[in-house]
Amino acid sequence: MHKTVVSPALAAELEQFDQGTQLCDASGRTFGLFVPYVDPSIYEPAEPELSDEELRRIAQSSEWYSTTDVLKHLEGLR
Secondary structure (H helix, E strand, C coil): CCCCCHHHHHHHHCCCCCCCCEEECCCEEEEEEEECCHHHHCCCCCCCCCCHHHHHHHHHHCCCCCHHHHHHHHHHHC
């Protein structure tokens, strides 16, 4: 991907956008898209909302299904 330095005026205008935006010329022709950068560090990783006891019970369960079994079951739900 190429990197282009924009003018301070354009940078200030683009910083106002919080979602993807079409970039158009004066005639209205779209020539690009601007997608603002989102810093992934502002999000916390998702954690399962299961207690230690629930996790232990699941791990000790003898009831397991193959991928084929699960897909067959899902097909039967249609």
